[in-house]
Amino acid sequence: MRGYMGKFLERIMEISRLISSGNYPNREQLAEKLGVDKRTITRYIAWMKNQLNAPIEFNRKKNGYIFTRPFDLFPDGLSSDQVLTLFLLNKVSKQLWDNDTKLSPEKIISRVKNYIDEKIITGVEDKASRINFRIGKPRVFDSNTYSHLLEALFENYQCKISYFSMSSGPSERVIEPYHLINIRGDWYVIAYCHKRKEVRTFALSRINKIKVLKQPFTVRDDFNIDEYLAYSFVIERGERKYKVRIRFAPEVAWLIGERIWHSSQSIEKLDDGSLILQMELSGLNEVKRWVLSFGEYARVLQPPELIDMVANTVERIDKLYKSSG
Incomplete structure (x- = not known):
């Protein structure tokens, strides 16, 4: 099974090609060619009319669809920069989906090539x-x-x-997918969970089985993906917000100062070359692991909960190495 979006784009291009042939294909013929039902063809035709302004009409005498004027999916052509972007997106997608060709847009690109000058293709591939x-x-x-x-x-x-779930183990759940997001290479779905009666984050790697129910839902009016993740260091969300303050030694201060680690961050540079990074976060486990990665060059100043988490972890690590001889 190819990715849903990939199949959608391929079908739109195929419908455009078949209608452009001038053979007046009807719903039944298009459905048979694409391997879908007639209602799906109706939705695709409506989408092409509404989103692409495709001049599609049904000719009753010929019992099929026709473009009433010339129609091109790429009316202005594609520049070499646009084609390069498409090729680079393909490279990114191969990593995001671990080179799974079922999800790669490679087949779409091979079709798009039919609309592009060969000289542009050769230059872009290089x-x-x-x-x-x-x-x-x-x-x-x-x-x-x-x-x-x-x-x-x-x-x-x-x-x-x-x-x-890392906290509660295996379970069966009914969810309503609101948003799919990739963070640092990993995929998550943000969804309303019927079991927990709230919007939750689910890692795709921990979904063992999935079945699409033909039960429609409506996304809650108060859901906003930016607000949902506003206080996450990466993807973790907690029940309350914390003011996090971390002091970084001069040896790593330059590294901290050259990046935006969180949208709420502020940086205070100190006379000795160290700096203090301040952020407002709602979960502490991810930032704890991040702080520990800097070893002795990072010290948590606030909140007390994070200080204890880091100190306890360091103590357990110390015992582990001492006990190993």
Whole structure:
């Protein structure tokens, strides 16, 4: 099964090609060619009219669809920079989906090439070969999980999942997918959970089974993805907000100062070359692990809860190494 979005784009291009042939294909013929039902064809035709302003009309005498004027999916052509962007997106996608060709847009690109001058393709392929990405290997998950979630997300269908939670173990849940997000190479779905009666975050790597239910839902009016993740250091959300203050030694202060670690951050530079990073976060486990990665060069100043978490972890590490001889 290819990715839901990939299938959608391929079908739109195929419908455009078949109608452009001048053979007046009807719903039944298009459905048979694409391997879908007639209602799906009706939705695709409506989408092309509304989103692409495609001049599609049904000719009753010919019993089929026709473009009333010339129609091109790429009316202004594609510049070499736009084609390069497409090739680079393909490189990124291969890493995001761990080179799973079922989810890669490679087949879409091969079709798009039919609309592009060969000289542009040759030049772009050379440029793309000199640019690469290393965004980290994603956690392993079934490609069907991603495809099913896309379908549920775009059609507003509920899903039934078997999920493993780090805190409560395995469980069966019905969720309503609101948002799919990739953070640092890992995929998560933000969804309303019927079991917990609130919006939760689910890692795709921990979804063992998934079934798309044909039960529609409506996204809550008060949901906003930016607000939902506003106080997350990465993806973790807690029940309350904390003012986090961390002092970094001069040896690593330059590293801290050259990046935006969180949208709420402020930096205070001190005379000895060290600095204090301040952020407002709602979860402390992710920032705890981050602080520990700097070893003796980072010291938590606030809140007391984070100080205790880091100190307890350091104490356990110390005991581990001392006991190992």
